[in-house]
Amino acid sequence: MNFGQVLTAMVTPFDKDGKLDYSQLEDLINYLLENGTDGLVVGGTTGESPTLSVDEKMKLFRHVVKIVNKRVPVIAGTGSYNTKESVELTKRTEALGVDGFLLVAPYYNKPNQEGMFQHFSQIAKETTLPIMLYNIPGRSIVNMDVDTVVRLSEIDNIVSIKEAGTDLDQISEIIEKTNDDFTVYSGNDSLTLPMLSIGATGVVSVASHIIGNEMKEMINRFFNGDIKHAATMHRKLLPVMNGLFKSPSPAPVKAALQMKNIEVGGVRLPLVPLNEEERNELNTRIENIGL
Secondary structure, eight states, rough: OOOEEEEEEOOOOTTTTSSSSSSHHHHHHHOOOOOOOOOEEESSSSTTTGOOOOOHHHHHHHHHHHTTSSSOOOOEOOOOOOOHHHHHHHHHHHHTTOEEEEEEEOOOOOOOOOHHHHHHHHHHHTTTTEHHHEHHHHHHHHOOHHHHHHHHSTTTTTEEHHHHOOOOOHHHHHHHSOTTSSEEEEEEEGHHHHHHHTTTOOEESSSSSHHHHHHHHHHHHHHHHHHHHHHHHHHHHHHHHTTTTTTTTTTTHHHHHHHTTTTOOOOOEEEEEEEEHHHHHHHHHHHHHTT
């Protein structure tokens, strides 16, 4: 399964009452597809999945599939710390016409490596669609080690991993020890170029909401052999990439979208919007790269 190079971990638009805003959802999707996005990851952490009910997730996935209309792959976030519930949500979502699933490492209950292997393999048995694993030790506390990822990659429909750790040695080992058709994506915008240099395919990006075309150009420059220009772009874009995570995500990226007159509403508690000082600082970072 070729998911593309720039996959946007899409925010979930809310209206003024904090409910899903389907009219803004269509505007957001069309904007992203016109600005560098090769695929959409929906209902992940950036989409505020911990605050979405199962019913809201199903409605969100259904609307995204309809709006996208096969223009790009739609990857639905159906993983959690509860294997049984993850299986049920994955099975229900498959019927909606999504193209694949993002399964996050179980968080909070801290399973060991065998527990994680059984968790992911159990979900994989219940769907025929391709699966992207999601390793994010900074949020889940647990880290999927190299051997676990390699074991999971041998399951036919586990085809990729979003790696949001920062250990490039571990990521290098994963790339080296898995088959060539198993793809590795950066889960950190700021590590996109370093990860490409060791064999990654692309990025599951938050910054692509704001600098999607620039991220796509940087990646294209790298793969076309213009490494120096790609590195120059990386350094230029880095302040925006990092600025979008100075406050809990996705509050900064939602604020940045509003600065571009793309209305996606606020965030749900326990997250809070940026204050005026934080907004001004983010706006300065964006203006300083010429956007």
